[in-house]
Amino acid sequence: MSIQVFILCKLIEGNNYPYKIKKQLSEPIPFDKLGGLTESKLYYHFDSLVKQGLIETVEVIKEEHRPDKQVFGITAKGREDLPKKIYKLLENAGSISDMIVGIAYIKHVDRDKVVEILEKNLKEFITRREHIMDFEIQVDKDKEKLIKYLDGYYSTRAEHTIFWLKELIKQIQQKEI
CATH class of the missing domain: 1.10.10.10 (Winged helix-like DNA-binding domain superfamily/Winged helix DNA-binding domain)
Incomplete structure (x- = not known):
């Protein structure tokens, strides 16, 4: 596309x-x-x-x-x-x-429509992240380090995406982009 x-x-x-x-x-x-x-x-x-x-x-x-x-x-x-x-x-x-x-x-x-779409995407992304963060997973002792690694990776990635989506929305609103 x-x-x-x-x-x-x-x-x-x-x-x-x-x-x-x-x-x-x-x-x-x-x-x-x-x-x-x-x-x-x-x-x-x-x-x-x-x-x-x-x-x-x-x-x-x-x-x-x-x-x-x-x-x-x-x-x-x-x-x-x-x-x-x-x-x-x-x-x-x-x-x-x-x-x-x-x-x-x-x-x-229309820039305003783009901002509206991006804000909706942001809300959905935050909701998905919160849903994932609420999972309580029981893990075997031998998988603890893997789960901790994956949790760190996905939470850092999610925070990074949220930050940059907010920044993109702000720059579009301010007509910097």
Whole structure:
């Protein structure tokens, strides 16, 4: 989903072709490599967006001794659906890293609605953390150290996520992001 949102965001800024978008995804941070995005996966997402009616081929560039280059543009339906896709991406995000594309293109959506979604995510995350913290686990003596380790890991990770979600909400509200 985030790849499709990224493609739509790049195409709302102007017509483009897949290879150039893949290159833009890898600069300055190689998100394509970090996310395991291959050219075949990228073309799959382009095809999916075409089938959804969100993008279309606007030009085919023919070069001698090279494959034809399809240039894509966003459709009116794509412009209309982009905010919905960004909101859905943020709503379904399991972590802050899953939100990066949506946050990077926040200019295409209502900031107040983004804050509302993030605050809901934060409340749900805090509720889940509290539920997990309430578990009373009886452990064999030989598993105590493992359980203590895992408890430390998950509680630290939860506190870290809560801190950064609150920081993200604050920076969006203050229009720093």
